[in-house]
Amino acid sequence: MRSTKKILSVAALFSILPFTSLAQDIPETQLSVIGSPVNSPNWTNVLQPFWAGAIPDGSDGQIVVDLISASDLGVKGPELMRLTALGVADIVAGSTTLISGELSENDAIDIAGLVQDIDTLRAVVDAYRPVLEERYRDELGVIPLGFWPTGAQVLWCATPVEDLDDLADKKVRVFSTTTSALVAALGANPVTMAFNEVVPAMQRGVIDCAFTGSNSGNSAKWTDVATHLVDLRVSWGVNFIVANAQTWERLEPAVQTYLQDEIRRKLEPSGWDMARVATQQGIWCSVGDNRCEPEATSPRNLTKADLTLVELSDQDSERLRRAVTENVVSKFTRACGVDCVNRWNATVGEVLDIQLAAEE
Known part of the structure; x- marks a missing residue:
């Protein structure tokens, strides 16, 4: 893997890349942009250098961005999309997970447990992107401009685990209905709990494991508190990342x-x-x-610890695939409907070699 220091110098990279539209062709434009939580790696290393650096610099100052x-x-969540649709902000970045209730197709690219590596995820997003763009x-009522992930949610345990069989009867903190369905299918007991409650809950033995990034x-x-x-x-x-439809239509074609x-x-890409x-x-x-590299995801520097890494065996991977296809996708197909599932089968299904049965 290439050095993460190259990722962290993304602002410098933006400044030297050529841009397609010449600055003199771009009229003066002011935009209001809402981004992800401040001091997150996504804010510091992706959104802020782009909107506060690359866009104004590349347009020779013609585009001024009010970024917050x-x-x-x-x-948070659905409020972000509604603010965009109402025109409170011109452009908004947020998480599809937090607005899945607004549009069931948001779950189509991130069904719990279905995609285990980021390259496959990229293929899934690319395949389904035209559907999401149309539905958005x-x-x-918004104009979709881009999609990218935050990072993988994995399982942290405060009790010994060697394989998926060891999850039987464990109490596992979950954050969504499809994650809950997956945990139950693996024989564990899903527990809904706020992020900031996890550490004390693990310390007291209220839960055994929890999912997060x-x-x-x-x-x-x-x-x-975790050991594995x-x-x-x-x-x-x-x-x-989406734009208000009316704002977008008013922008000059060059912009x-x-x-x-x-x-x-x-x-x-960043x-x-x-x-x-x-x-x-x-x-x-x-x-x-x-x-x-503890500073790789600055400003949230990482701590070097000594947890035991448990990687999925071929047997675990096959069991996971069965659990997802037999127990988790039904949550998605029920909410999505026949037409949605047909679109999924023709796009994501082709990438993953899986065909879902729509529920009438």
Whole structure:
């Protein structure tokens, strides 16, 4: 894997890459943009250098961006999409996971446990992207501009685990209905719990294990209470970036082209790179691997710990695939409907070699 220091110098990279639209062709434009929580790797290494650096610099100052984080505004989840549709902000970035209730197709690219590596996820997102773009326009009234993941959600345990069989009867913190269905299918007991309650709950034995990102779990000091890290990837936290439809239509074509090109060439690639780094470094640092670089996901520096890494065997992987296809996808197909499932089969299903049965 290439050095993470290259990822962290993304602002410098943005400044030297050529841009498609010449600055003199871009009229003066002011945009309001809402991004992910401040001080997150996604904010610091992806969104902020792009909107505060690459876009104004590449347009020779013609595009001025008023950038603020969702945490500074005190909004999250469905509120973000609604703010965009209402025109409170011109452009908004957020998580598809947090707005799955607004549009069932959001779950199509991140069904719990279905995708275990980021390259396959990229193929899944690319295949389903035209469907999401159409649905975002038609159902949510926004213009989709890009998609990229945050990083893999993995399993942290405070009790010994050697394989998936050892999860039987364990109490596992979950964060979504499909994750809950997967945990139950593996013989464990799903428990809904807030993120900040996990560490004391593990300490008291209220829960045995919990899912969260390999990076976020490490930075939140789950390494102080967990003993085993199971590389079972249940979600990737795919992000979206969308524009208010009316704002977008009012923009000059040169501005539209410039923003679309720069998002595709710079913002999305840096997001995918950051997700890869966050996933791998979170694991490496948590288990004491020599490849650990604690500052790789700055500003949330990682802690080098000595958890036991549990990797899925071929038998575990096959069991996981059966659990997902037999127990988890029904949650998705029921919510999505016949037409949605048919679109999934023709896109994601072809990538994964899986065909789902739609529920009437």
